Amino acid sequence: MQLRQKKAAETIQNADSYVWYAQSKYWSWKCQKTMGPAVDETDDEKRLGNRGVQVPPDERSMFARCSTRAPSNLNHAITAQPPALRIVTRFKSTTPEGTQSPDPQSRPPKSRLSKRSVFVAAWTALGVVAGWQIYNYNKSRRDSFVAYTLVSKEPVSSTASIFHLEPKQPYSSFGLYKDAWRKGIWNVDFKQPQLQIVRAYTPLPPVDVAATGPGSEGGKEEKKDELRFLIRKDPHGEVSSYLHKLPVGAEIEMRGPNLEYELTPDVRQIVFFAGGTGIAPALQVAHALFEGHKDSTASDSNSDSVGRGSTTKSLHILWASRMREDCVGGVSDPPPASEAVMPPKPTWSGFFSSRPKPRATSSPTQSSGTDKRVAIVEELDALKRKYPGQVTVEYFVNAEDTWIDEDAVFRALSRFDDKEFSKGSTASAASGHGPRQRERQILISGPPGFISYLAGPKEWRNGREEQGPVSRIIAHAIAKNPHDVTVWKI
Numbered sequence: 001m002q003l004r005q006k007k008a009a010e011t012i013q014n015a016d017s018y019v020w021y022a023q024s025k026y027w028s029w030k031c032q033k034t035m036g037p038a039v040d041e042t043d044d045e046k047r048l049g050n051r052g053v054q055v056p057p058d059e060r061s062m063f064a065r066c067s068t069r070a071p072s073n074l075n076h077a078i079t080a081q082p083p084a085l086r087i088v089t090r091f092k093s094t095t096p097e098g099t100q101s102p103d104p105q106s107r108p109p110k111s112r113l114s115k116r117s118v119f120v121a122a123w124t125a126l127g128v129v130a131g132w133q134i135y136n137y138n139k140s141r142r143d144s145f146v147a148y149t150l151v152s153k154e155p156v157s158s159t160a161s162i163f164h165l166e167p168k169q170p171y172s173s174f175g176l177y178k179d180a181w182r183k184g185i186w187n188v189d190f191k192q193p194q195l196q197i198v199r200a201y202t203p204l205p206p207v208d209v210a211a212t213g214p215g216s217e218g219g220k221e222e223k224k225d226e227l228r229f230l231i232r233k234d235p236h237g238e239v240s241s242y243l244h245k246l247p248v249g250a251e252i253e254m255r256g257p258n259l260e261y262e263l264t265p266d267v268r269q270i271v272f273f274a275g276g277t278g279i280a281p282a283l284q285v286a287h288a289l290f291e292g293h294k295d296s297t298a299s300d301s302n303s304d305s306v307g308r309g310s311t312t313k314s315l316h317i318l319w320a321s322r323m324r325e326d327c328v329g330g331v332s333d334p335p336p337a338s339e340a341v342m343p344p345k346p347t348w349s350g351f352f353s354s355r356p357k358p359r360a361t362s363s364p365t366q367s368s369g370t371d372k373r374v375a376i377v378e379e380l381d382a383l384k385r386k387y388p389g390q391v392t393v394e395y396f397v398n399a400e401d402t403w404i405d406e407d408a409v410f411r412a413l414s415r416f417d418d419k420e421f422s423k424g425s426t427a428s429a430a431s432g433h434g435p436r437q438r439e440r441q442i443l444i445s446g447p448p449g450f451i452s453y454l455a456g457p458k459e460w461r462n463g464r465e466e467q468g469p470v471s472r473i474i475a476h477a478i479a480k481n482p483h484d485v486t487v488w489k490i
């Protein structure tokens with residue numbers, strides 16, 4: 001400790017010597033004479049004058065030689081001194097040849113050090129304050145409602161439309177949303193102003209014009225600040241029926257983003273179970289999985305942080321709709337060629353006796369002949385074209401008696417490639433430990449009944465909604481087709 005203090009004092013002395021040396025040279029030049037120490041006390045007094053300028057003894061000697069004969073020069077000398085000199089030389093530590101280090105007692109190193117400390121502390125404090133202000137600014141933007149305009153409503157089916165919204169003000173929360181798109185699943189709150197109630201809605205990812213193609217049915221250009229939402233009309237629901245009644249041009253108050261699920265860069269394979277408008281989070285996940293972590297990759301935009309290409313990523317979506325009109329034109333991808341072994345039929349088939357008996361099939365894998373496709377199906381098809389073989393979709397339509405049952409989950413698990421890791425248990429799957437479990441995820445998003453039917457309900461604990469244990473169809477399927485996988489109920 002003492003040694004460190006001594007070193008610091010030496011450094012300062014060296015720096016000071018450099019200053020004095022430079023100053024003596026400057027004043028020698030200015031006064032056209034060689035500098036020297038004051039000859040006696042009177043000379044010293046004269047040099048300092050009565051200006052109350054605090055000049056250390058050594059410094060006085062330098063200014064003085066000049067001022068003894070020409071007192072006006074002292075004035076000039078003090079004001080004309082280069083102001084930045086001391087700060088600049090503070091960082092120099094060598095003593096110029098032929099100069100003497102000043103007496104350390106005359107310039108306590110502590111005060112010099114504290115000046116620098118004060119400077120550094122001031123900048124640090126400024127940085128902290130600025131950071132805090134930015135955080136608060138973002139938080140207040142997130143927590144306060146912002147006015148958006150409903151620019152168009154695009155009917156998807158008799159009960160659902162895609163709402164296109166633009167911010168009323170040119171400033172907007174675009175920056176906040178840009179970050180959210182990269183992260184994973186997020187939503188915003190819409191306000192019903194008369195009742196002062198809010199409901200959450202999930203934005204659809206930006207339209208990829210290149211993938212849909214400007215000439216194609218889905219080739220629509222999206223404005224930078226625009227947000228789109230797939231909103232189902234519940235005739236008895238307060239906010240959804242209010243939104244569906246709004247005319248184009250109406251104002252909607254929105255607050256967000258609220259991040260629900262963060263997709264970490266190590267996630268490689270996802271099986272996504274979507275129920276109804278739960279397809280919106282599935283599209284968000286597709287966006288985050290394939291586009292979200294591109295920035296963090298070093299040289300190859302197709303490589304992740306551990307050097308594997310984005311071509312090793314995969315997403316299989318199982319989308320269940322009530323009616324065919326919600327997914328018109330959707331054609332299921334065939335199961336993978338390697339998938340051969342089907343699980344034994346469940347012995348507990350009567351378990352869901354209150355429900356229609358599930359059939360272990362998704363909707364047809366052949367096109368029905370009609371070219372008409374609803375907007376969401378077009379977007380899913382665009383994803384499949386952009387990431388061939390990596391994005392696959394199965395459609396289930398309850399009205400056509402196709403259900404996501406245990407066989408469907410079993411087959412979906414077979415899409416997790418890399419069989420060498422195909423081991424584990426339901427318990428470990430639910431715990432979410434181990435690198436493989438982070439790389440492979442099962443996500444379930446939809447109405448509470450849908451989540452509960454597939455994996456058991458979420459649970460309320462200490463005033464918070466928690467995941468709850470993974471049970472039912474997903475748990476049974478994992479038990480029969482073991483994979484290290486993490487299950488998330490969204």
Ligand SMILES: Cc1cc2nc3c(=O)[nH]c(=O)nc-3n(C[C@H](O)[C@H](O)[C@H](O)COP(=O)(O)OP(=O)(O)OC[C@H]3O[C@@H](n4cnc5c(N)ncnc54)[C@H](O)[C@@H]3O)c2cc1C
Pocket residue numbers: 187199200201202203229230231232233234236237238239240241260277280
């Ligand atoms: C994170 C999140 C994201 C979401 N994203 C979307 C999305 O992208 N798109 C979308 O369409 N929806 C989404 N939702 C659902 C949405 O938030 C609303 O819940 C939905 O629109 C219905 O709200 P509402 O106010 O219209 O209905 P509510 O008024 O909440 O009513 C819902 C249903 O409950 C019934 N009900 C109400 N009160 C009673 C009562 N006392 N007794 C019996 N029944 C009652 C109503 O008849 C109605 O059928 C999301 C929900 C969450 C949590």
